[in-house]
Amino acid sequence: MAELISPLYPSSPRTRLINPIPWLLSAPGAVFFLALLGMPLIMTLILSFNSFDYSLGIVSSFGLENYLEVLSDSYFHEIFLRTYGISIAVVVLCILIGVPEAYILSRMRNPWRSLFLVITLAPLLISVVVRTLGWVLLIGGNGLLGKLLEGIGIAEASTGNLMYTHTGVILALVHVLVPLMVISVWAALQKLDPAVEHAGLSLGASHATVFRRVVIPQILPGILSGSLIVFALAASAFATPAIIGGRRLKVAATAAYDEYLNTMNWPMGAAIAIVLLVANVAVVMSYNRMMERRFRRTLG
Amino acid sequence: MLRNSKLALIFHSLFVVFLLAPLAVVMLVAFTPHGYLSYPTDGFSLRWFTAILDHRDFIRAFWNSLYLGIAAASFSVVLAVPAALAIVRYQFRGRDVLVGLFLSPLMIPHVVLGVAFLGFFSRVGIYGSFWALVASHVIIVMPYTMRLVMASVFGMDRSAEKAALSLGASQWTMFRRITMPMILPGVAGGWILAFTTSFDELSMTIFVASPSTTTLPVQMYNHIAHTVDPLIASVSTVLIVLTVLFMVLLDRFYGIDKVLIGKR
Numbered sequence: 001m002a003e004l005i006s007p008l009y010p011s012s013p014r015t016r017l018i019n020p021i022p023w024l025l026s027a028p029g030a031v032f033f034l035a036l037l038g039m040p041l042i043m044t045l046i047l048s049f050n051s052f053d054y055s056l057g058i059v060s061s062f063g064l065e066n067y068l069e070v071l072s073d074s075y076f077h078e079i080f081l082r083t084y085g086i087s088i089a090v091v092v093l094c095i096l097i098g099v100p101e102a103y104i105l106s107r108m109r110n111p112w113r114s115l116f117l118v119i120t121l122a123p124l125l126i127s128v129v130v131r132t133l134g135w136v137l138l139i140g141g142n143g144l145l146g147k148l149l150e151g152i153g154i155a156e157a158s159t160g161n162l163m164y165t166h167t168g169v170i171l172a173l174v175h176v177l178v179p180l181m182v183i184s185v186w187a188a189l190q191k192l193d194p195a196v197e198h199a200g201l202s203l204g205a206s207h208a209t210v211f212r213r214v215v216i217p218q219i220l221p222g223i224l225s226g227s228l229i230v231f232a233l234a235a236s237a238f239a240t241p242a243i244i245g246g247r248r249l250k251v252a253a254t255a256a257y258d259e260y261l262n263t264m265n266w267p268m269g270a271a272i273a274i275v276l277l278v279a280n281v282a283v284v285m286s287y288n289r290m291m292e293r294r295f296r297r298t299l300g
Numbered sequence: 301m302l303r304n305s306k307l308a309l310i311f312h313s314l315f316v317v318f319l320l321a322p323l324a325v326v327m328l329v330a331f332t333p334h335g336y337l338s339y340p341t342d343g344f345s346l347r348w349f350t351a352i353l354d355h356r357d358f359i360r361a362f363w364n365s366l367y368l369g370i371a372a373a374s375f376s377v378v379l380a381v382p383a384a385l386a387i388v389r390y391q392f393r394g395r396d397v398l399v400g401l402f403l404s405p406l407m408i409p410h411v412v413l414g415v416a417f418l419g420f421f422s423r424v425g426i427y428g429s430f431w432a433l434v435a436s437h438v439i440i441v442m443p444y445t446m447r448l449v450m451a452s453v454f455g456m457d458r459s460a461e462k463a464a465l466s467l468g469a470s471q472w473t474m475f476r477r478i479t480m481p482m483i484l485p486g487v488a489g490g491w492i493l494a495f496t497t498s499f500d501e502l503s504m505t506i507f508v509a510s511p512s513t514t515t516l517p518v519q520m521y522n523h524i525a526h527t528v529d530p531l532i533a534s535v536s537t538v539l540i541v542l543t544v545l546f547m548v549l550l551d552r553f554y555g556i557d558k559v560l561i562g563k564r
Contacts, residue, residue, distance in 0.1 A: 025386035026398055029379040029442070033401050037439050040420035044412070047419055101315045104308045116316065118551065123319060126543050127500045129520045130536040134322020136528055137329055142337065144325060175322060207305070236409030238503035239517075243524055253411040253503065260415055260507065270419070273412040284407050 048270035058266055066271035076255075080275070083251040086166065086241070087234035090173045094230045097174065098181030099223060103215065105182070106189040117186075124179050128239045135172040135244060139163060162244075169245045173234050180233070181226040188222025189215075221291070228287050232280055252276045323540055330534040337530060348534035358535055361519035365499050368430070368515060372437035373494035376445040377487055379438070384449040385479075406443045413440065414507030421508065428510025436508050440501060441494035448493065452486020485554075492550065 048066055051059045070076045105116055123131060139145050139162040146160025162168030192215065200210040216223075238253040245251065250258070252272060259269030304312070332338050333345035352358055383402065387395055405413065417436045421427040460482070464474045480487075502517040509518050516539070523532050 019390065019392065022386035022390035022392045022395070025382035029383040029402060030398060032379060033439065033442070036420075036435050037401075037405065040413075040416035041408075043419050043423065044416040097315065097318075100308070100311060104304050104312045107304050107308075116312070118547070119316060120319065122544070122547060123323070125496050125500075125547060126323065126540055127502075127517050127520070127536075129502060129517050129524065130326060130539055131322055133520075133524060133528070133532060133536055134324075134326045136524070137325045137337070137533070138322055140528070144339075172322075175318065178319075232407070232409075236411060236503070238411050238506075239521060243521070253409065256411050256415060257506070260418065266415075266419065269415055273409075273415045276409055277412045280409055281407055 044270045045274060047267055048274050050267040052265045052267045057264075066268050067275070069268070070271050070275055076272070079250050079252060079255050080279075082166075082249065083235055083253075083276075084279075086170055086173065086251065087231050089166075089170050090177060090234040091227050091231045093170065093174045094178045094181040095223060095227060098178050098226065099185050099219075101178075102182045102185035102189055103211070105186060106192075120179050120182050123175070128176055129243075131176055132172055132240045132243045135168070135175065135240075136163070139168050139171070139244075164244070164246050164248045166249065169241050169249060172240045172244050173237060176237075176240060177230045177233055180229050181223075184226030184229065185219055185222045188219040192218055224287070224291070228284065232284060235280060235283075236276065326533050327537045327540060329530055330537040332530050332533075334530075337528060337533075348530045349538070351531055352535055352538065355531065357514070358516070358519060361514050361516045364430075364513055365516040368433055368437060369495040369499040371434045372441050372498040373445070373491045375434065375438045376442045376494050377449070377491050380442060380445040380449045380490065381480075381483070381487060384446060384453050388450055388453040402446045403443045405440050410440065410501070410503035411507075414504040417504065418507040427508075428513060430513050433505070433508055433513050433515075436504065437498045437501065440504060441497050444493040444497055445487075445490035448486045448490035449483065452483040452489075455486075456482050489554065492554070496546075 047058070049062050049064070051061050051063060051065060053059055101120070105113060105120070108116065137143060139160060141161050141163065143160055145162070146157035149155045149160045150157040162171065196214055196218075197210055200214045201207070205213070236253055237251070238257065241249065241251045242254045242257070245254070253276070256269045256272040256276065259265045259272060263269075328339055329337060330348055331340045331344045331346070333340060333343050333347065380402075383398070386392075387399055413436070417432075418427070421429075421432045421436075426432040456479075460478050461474055464478050465471075469477070500517060501515075502521055505515050506518050506521065509515055514522075520532060520535060
């Protein structure tokens with residue numbers, strides 16, 4: 001993205017005068033965004049400082065009690081720890097699965113390469129609800145996984161029931177998000193010069209050494225940006241944890257949903273949402289900081 | 301060309317199975333002849349597909365999603381094209397802020413957007429209306445349209461525009477006859493990505509949709525939260541088949557990697 005917004009057309013002395021054209025061109029979008037994104041977010045922030053009474057409803061007071069409760073109550077601690085624990089597990093698994101797969105794809109020949117690239121990308125266009133339903137049918141009480149385990153004789157059928165477990169939620173989230181990791185690493189691999197790999201091999205390094213010492217360092221930016229996307233989406237995922245985790249395994253997104261649409265405690269739901277938003281933005285920002293520092297170091 | 305080892309191909313096969321198994325299972329269950337969830341081991345039946353026709357709510361939700369996707373993608377393109385031209389071609393104060401503003405929905409969890417829109421729309425008094433839904437979807441699809449349109453404006457050769465101007469074309473004629481046709485592939489890619497994003501969106505829409513404006517993902521989620529039956533499997537199968545058809549057409553005419561990876 002950076003290459004798109006860096007100075008493209010150095011300003012001539014004439015354009016140094018305030019030119020109204022770019023403002024007029026971007027005004028409709030900017031006004032729309034300020035009104036329909038800025039206003040709702042500010043209103044949510046204000047709402048999160050209000051309090052809630054079960055008989056009176058929303059009380060427009062101003063206090064930090066919702067945040068104090070979110071940050072001090074062990075019930076909310078558990079929810080946020082679970083949210084980020086699941087997200088980290090999903091990122092690690094996506095790296096372990098997605099990086100080798102992208103590498104294998106890049107070494108395939110056409111037409112296989114295009115075919116499997118499309119197969120990898122296809123699930124991204126299929127609704128998350130449909131993909132999660134597939135996992136319900138696989139790992140549910142009477143699912144295929146249990147039958148398979150029993151059939152092979154490894155374990156009883158009930159071991160295959162992963163509904164309402166962390167394993168189940170993580171498995172389904174990896175399935176939903178791993179294509180994004182593959183895309184990200186794939187894009188980095190396209191810039192790789194295969195001659196460097198050949199050089200490593202001809203100098204006597206094993207395939208594993210070449211992968212570790214030559215390939216991985218060059219695709220690291222791709223792995224990192226893939227991890228960031230996967231982490232951010234896993235932490236804010238709603239459908240998959242809601243369907244597979246259910247009420248028993250609440251995460252931040254499903255907790256906010258319940259506060260809004262079941263308990264009707266909007267101020268508390270707003271506070272959870274704001275905490276989730278701030279945490280997400282903080283992760284993305286510190287990642288960008290880190291990348292900038294890395295680039296500065298490597299470029300001298 | 302380096303070859304993949306046997307081990308690599310085994311890994312790859314397991315990956316493909318992992319990726320496709322959940323979708324295959326959904327499509328299998330949809331053909332069950334029984335009234336409960338089961339695999340069609342004793343005969344295939346289309347009864348659950350004909351059952352969809354009796355569920356007007358699913359059909360109405362499908363049309364809602366379709367109109368919503370078309371409207372949101374079209375409005376986002378109308379806003380994104382001039383904004384992208386301004387951002388890529390002009391140096392002005394606040395340009396980086398504008399880029400940040402248009403891409404910011406990518407950073408905001410959709411659930412947060414959902415609660416924000418719910419509060420805002422009910423305060424303004426348009427909660428549950430179709431156009432409120434469209435407005436909220438324009439916000440979430442805008443980053444995708446912006447990115448593809450900006451990339452195509454950036455990659456465009458401007459000499460044809462200069463030629464048009466020097467031959468006496470007006471700015472508007474130049475835009476209509478030269479600029480727009482040249483950035484059209486990027487604009488179309490942005491529109492398609494925006495449409496699919498809008499069509500599949502659940503986490504935000506579930507807060508904003510009212511019973512009369514329910515979209516297909518919301519309808520399906522509510523159904524699954526209540527009960528998992530072969531009906532939802534057959535609806536999902538129809539959706540999978542439609543998506544695959546859409547994808548084949550997209551790949552034929554446009555190149556699916558162009559839309560999803562942004563390769564040009």
